[in-house]
Amino acid sequence: MSSQIDHLLNETRRFAPSEEFAASAVATAELYEQAEADREGFWAEQSRTLLHWEKPFTEVLDWSTPPFAKWFADGELNVAYNCLDRHVEAGNGDRVALLWEGEPGDSRRVTYAELTEEVKRLANVLTGLGIEAGDRVAVYLPMIPEAIASMLAVARIGAIHSVVFGGFSADSLRSRIDDAGAKLVITADGGYRKGKVSPLKPAVDQALADRGDGEQLTVEHVLVVRRGENEVAWTEGRDLWWHDVVPAASAEHTAQAFPAENPLFILYTSGTTGKPKGILHTSGGYLTQAAFTHRNVFDLHPESDVYWCTADIGWITGHTYVAYAPLANGATQVLYEGTPEFPQPGRWWEVIEKYGVTIFYTAPTAIRGFMKQGRQIPQRRDLSSLRVLGSVGEPINPEAWIWYREIIGAGRTPIVDTWWQTETGAIMVSALPGVTETKPGSAQVALPGISLDVVDEKARHVGHGNGGLLVVTEPWPSMLRGIWGDPERYRETYWDRFADQGHYFAGDGARLDEDGDIWLLGRVDDVMNISGHRLSTAEIESALVAHEATAEAAVVGASDETTGQAVVAFVILKESYLKLHGPDGLAQQLRAWVSEQIGPIARPRDVYIVGELPKTRSGKIMRRLLRDVAEGREVGDTTTLADTAVMSVISAQVR
Ligand code: PRX
Numbered sequence: 001m002s003s004q005i006d007h008l009l010n011e012t013r014r015f016a017p018s019e020e021f022a023a024s025a026v027a028t029a030e031l032y033e034q035a036e037a038d039r040e041g042f043w044a045e046q047s048r049t050l051l052h053w054e055k056p057f058t059e060v061l062d063w064s065t066p067p068f069a070k071w072f073a074d075g076e077l078n079v080a081y082n083c084l085d086r087h088v089e090a091g092n093g094d095r096v097a098l099l100w101e102g103e104p105g106d107s108r109r110v111t112y113a114e115l116t117e118e119v120k121r122l123a124n125v126l127t128g129l130g131i132e133a134g135d136r137v138a139v140y141l142p143m144i145p146e147a148i149a150s151m152l153a154v155a156r157i158g159a160i161h162s163v164v165f166g167g168f169s170a171d172s173l174r175s176r177i178d179d180a181g182a183k184l185v186i187t188a189d190g191g192y193r194k195g196k197v198s199p200l201k202p203a204v205d206q207a208l209a210d211r212g213d214g215e216q217l218t219v220e221h222v223l224v225v226r227r228g229e230n231e232v233a234w235t236e237g238r239d240l241w242w243h244d245v246v247p248a249a250s251a252e253h254t255a256q257a258f259p260a261e262n263p264l265f266i267l268y269t270s271g272t273t274g275k276p277k278g279i280l281h282t283s284g285g286y287l288t289q290a291a292f293t294h295r296n297v298f299d300l301h302p303e304s305d306v307y308w309c310t311a312d313i314g315w316i317t318g319h320t321y322v323a324y325a326p327l328a329n330g331a332t333q334v335l336y337e338g339t340p341e342f343p344q345p346g347r348w349w350e351v352i353e354k355y356g357v358t359i360f361y362t363a364p365t366a367i368r369g370f371m372k373q374g375r376q377i378p379q380r381r382d383l384s385s386l387r388v389l390g391s392v393g394e395p396i397n398p399e400a401w402i403w404y405r406e407i408i409g410a411g412r413t414p415i416v417d418t419w420w421q422t423e424t425g426a427i428m429v430s431a432l433p434g435v436t437e438t439k440p441g442s443a444q445v446a447l448p449g450i451s452l453d454v455v456d457e458k459a460r461h462v463g464h465g466n467g468g469l470l471v472v473t474e475p476w477p478s479m480l481r482g483i484w485g486d487p488e489r490y491r492e493t494y495w496d497r498f499a500d501q502g503h504y505f506a507g508d509g510a511r512l513d514e515d516g517d518i519w520l521l522g523r524v525d526d527v528m529n530i531s532g533h534r535l536s537t538a539e540i541e542s543a544l545v546a547h548e549a550t551a552e553a554a555v556v557g558a559s560d561e562t563t564g565q566a567v568v569a570f571v572i573l574k575e576s577y578l579k580l581h582g583p584d585g586l587a588q589q590l591r592a593w594v595s596e597q598i599g600p601i602a603r604p605r606d607v608y609i610v611g612e613l614p615k616t617r618s619g620k621i622m623r624r625l626l627r628d629v630a631e632g633r634e635v636g637d638t639t640t641l642a643d644t645a646v647m648s649v650i651s652a653q654v655r
Pocket of ligand 1: 269392417418421443506529
């Protein structure tokens with residue numbers, strides 16, 4: 001790690017914005033001054049400018065019962081109205097909202113007027129199915145326009161969506177449905193992935209199957225979009241086809257205003273325990289910071305830009321920078337169903353050329369994958385429309401940053417490396433194109449209106465040139481409002497560590513360079529970052545021990561050239577199982593098992609069958625040592641182990 005950091009800090013290349021870019025940039029340096037002078041006033045002004053408030057707010061921030069914040073609490077708005085109707089009313093109904101591209105090559109253009117109409121019809125359908133404000137609706141869909149329409153229709157009637165990534169298993173879906181108490185699931189028969197239809201409805205059926213455990217199912221209906229045309233089973237009375245009910249519903253629907261703190265969505269993310277936490281976001285503050293950051297960080301000119309964020313709606317990036325912010329800002333965006341490699345590796349560049357994408361937002365893991373394939377592939381396409389490139393999800397190494405700028409951005413586009421989390425709701429740290437001189441590898445500075453620090457264990461500012469823990473020192477509009485159903489876990493996870501100072505603990509290590517710019521160094525807890533996706537070691541360990549062969553398991557995130565980190569598991573088998581079956585083929589079986597239990601993204605890269613695990617005298621597994629083994633390094637200090645010989649045994653078994 002330390003050689004990596006030294007390498008990073010030796011990065012001296014700097015890229016100032018061009019005069020031409022700066023001259024027409026949305027964001028100017030004054031934003032920092034305004035926010036500095038009056039932080040709350042700054043956010044209030046942004047909110048009034050960027051959003052339509054049906055009932056204007058008079059209060060900005062209520063922080064009287066920390067860590068539970070309220071922003072703009074006495075104001076009322078409708079999130080979907082802000083994303084749709086108001087653009088139509090302003091005469092922009094013919095503007096394209098979604099340039100949708102299906103993986104097999106089919107495509108659809110959806111204007112703001114059309115999307116508004118679809119959402120109104122769906123809102124009527126939802127109400128007809130008994131969904132009311134505050135009810136939870138699970139969304140388990142591929143990247144199709146109906147996914148966006150579903151989120152907005154749920155928001156429109158003041159209900160709460162819980163989008164579950166289509167790559168998650170039936171079990172993962174079930175636990176999320178149960179935790180949120182969802183009344184309705186919106187899904188599709190299937191969606192396209194890598195040239196095949198990947199079924200979704202069967203996973204919903206499995207998730208909703210009676211398991212004879214006496215659990216009362218909360219789901220009353222399943223609304224199914226036809227996309228994959230794969231055969232699906234049907235439960236009469238429960239299941240409804242979208243194409244039967246949505247077109248038949250009325251397109252008249254008046255959006256009712258809800259209080260700013262009305263819950264908007266729950267999104268499950270991995271923490272340090274085995275149980276994913278339902279991060280809760282609300283309406284007015286969330287939409288304010290989403291719209292502000294999208295406009296300023298990406299230099300959005302909604303009349304002329306074609307924006308594309310490649311994230312799936314199952315992740316926070318897809319919520320904020322695919323569903324809500326672009327639509328709140330009246331942008332035209334590309335929505336793409338498939339993976340970057342299908343039917344051939346240059347598919348994304350083809351999409352950029354086809355639609356004239358000007359702003360492109362993706363993850364370092366994708367960029368590193370493209371680097372491996374070679375520059376010839378993007379160079380076959382005309383990418384000259386691009387003018388801003390964004391990165392999110394994990395640290396971007398300077399080499400990938402430079403490649404992104406040179407090969408994709410023709411050596412002229414600003415790059416914004418944006419740091420944020422499911423919990424922060426929107427971007428917190430980023431350069432502003434047109435203002436900031438960028439540094440490859442550093443996310444750089446807190447956005448205007450955001451207060452951050454890097455501190456040591458005792459909450460002391462570390463000073464320039466030093467590393468520590470990243471904290472947020474003041475509440476921000478799009479902050480999480482809690483963990484669904486678990487206020488104690490919310491307090492414990494994010495606020496207890498620096499309770500005296502009232503700092504939010506992000507879980508990331510960071511370093512300040514000599515200029516005070518921030519360099520993110522990865523998680524400091526047992527959360528892994530695989531291809532920009534968050535997974536917990538505990539979650540995978542509990543999946544592994546649920547297999548009949550496993551006695552004990554330890555999982556670590558080992559650094560990986562393409563995916564950032566990779567899941568590596570060390571497993572002790574049960575004697576009884578070994579006697580009957582032997583260990584042959586078991587590593588493969590366990591990899592497949594984890595994939596079935598959680599989803600393919602959690603599949604371990606390596607499973608090592610070992611005889612013992614390194615434990616301290618108090619029985620805690622020393623993951624640090626296992627990480628050394630997984631990364632092929634010499635094993636570090638073992639003196640605190642109960643049995644110091646164990647590591648050489650494990651190393652030998654792994655080899
Ligand atoms: O470790 C940080 C990393 O991703 C974590 C948040 O993951 P998630 O909630 O899934 O949200 C990802 C997309 C916003 C953070 O705690 N992370 C995110 N962006 C960056 C990053 N690490 C370094 N640089 C980034 N730009």
